[in-house]
Amino acid sequence: MPQATEMLKVEGLTHAFGGVKAIADCSLSVQAGAVTALIGPNGAGKSTLVNVVSGFYRLQHGRVTFDGKETSGWAPYRIARRGLIRTFQISRDYGGMTVLENMMVPPQSQAGESLFNALFRPRLVAADEKRHLEKAYALLNTFGLYEKRNDYARDLSGGQKRLLEMARALMADPKLLLLDEPMAGVNPALAEQLAAHILELRATSITFLIIEHNLGIVDQICERVIVMANGSTLATGTMAELRANTAVVEAYLGG
Structure with missing residues (x-):
């Protein structure tokens, strides 16, 4: 083995x-x-x-x-x-963001982080953002937080915050x-x-x-x-x- x-x-x-x-x-x-x-x-x-x-x-x-x-x-x-x-x-800072905004923070190497892409490759940036958004929606649905996507993270219950922490990671x-x-x-x-x-x-x-x-x-x-x-x-x-x-x-x- x-x-x-x-x-x-x-x-x-x-x-x-x-x-x-x-x-x-x-x-x-x-x-x-x-x-x-x-x-x-x-x-x-x-x-x-x-x-x-x-x-x-x-x-x-x-x-x-x-x-x-x-x-x-x-x-x-x-x-x-x-x-x-x-x-x-x-944290307090992330608590002032919506659940969906929290989800959009972690993705690495996003196309929109590049000034060149933002100025000269807007379609690439839009496609990349759409992909991350779809992934965020899918994870929020999996963790039972989709209906809370526009709520401020600070307003979630303790258990819901734990779910968001894992989904965000x-x-x-x-x-x-x-x-x-x-x-x-x-x-x-x-x-x-x-x-x-x-x-x-x-x-x-x-x-x-x-x-x-x-x-x-x-x-x-x-x-x-x-x-x-x-x-x-x-x-x-x-x-x-x-x-x-x-x-x-x-x-x-x-x-």
């Missing part, structure tokens, strides 16, 4: 704030086409790891390889263009989608809806790395779970395997 391809590999990552190590010699990998969870107690270093991997924190020590190419020290836009996309909460055609606590503040019905979307998207060959505290959802959708504690990888396995791991139980899962 062929060995699974690593979409993301982190080796010896260390990151400190004012001399305090948030990540300490952390190594892990994410298999292509899989839904992998990153769990651990608060302060374990999960969000810091995501920020370093996606380029939003400067790499201090270690190595990051994404889709077969080392991306250590790359700027966030270069990493995103290669296909590693992360979700962001709807998909506009950038990710190979690997990093989700930072997608179920936080979401009611059980919408959490199940988000979980179903993730499983559907996995079938389209999108790889997921999810930071999540809802272990029921993790057990439901993730084939592989990575546990972090004190800035390092503590264990890797299925939820069933981790529940039988004494070190994991003591550090996080509880008795």
Whole structure:
């Protein structure tokens, strides 16, 4: 049986704030086409790891390889263009935009970004914008937000904002989608809806790395779970395997 391809590999990552190590010699990998969870107690270093991997924190020590190419020290836009996309909460600025306008922000290398195209190739710009608009409408329909397309994002419910965050990230055609606590503040019905979307998207060959505290959802959708504690990888396995791991139980899962 062929060995699974690593979409993301982190080796010896260390990151400190004012001399305090948030990540300490952390190594892990994410298999292509899989839904992998990153769990651990608060302060374990999960969000810091995501920020370093996606380029939003400067790499201090270690190595990051994404889709077969080392991306250590790359700027966030270069990493995103290669296909590693992360979700962001709807900020105040984006909250003042409509749902549809939010969807039109992420597409990369749009024809209209070029002054030459805007001045001398208006048909190309129009065709490109139409393509992105059709994709946005399709995603909004899939995520049940089409009827909200002209509403301000700030007026959506917490769960609807989470749906918009994921739909917006998909506009950038990710190979690997990093989700930072997608179920936080979401009611059980919408959490199940988000979980179903993730499983559907996995079938389209999108790889997921999810930071999540809802272990029921993790057990439901993730084939592989990575546990972090004190800035390092503590264990890797299925939820069933981790529940039988004494070190994991003591550090996080509880008795």
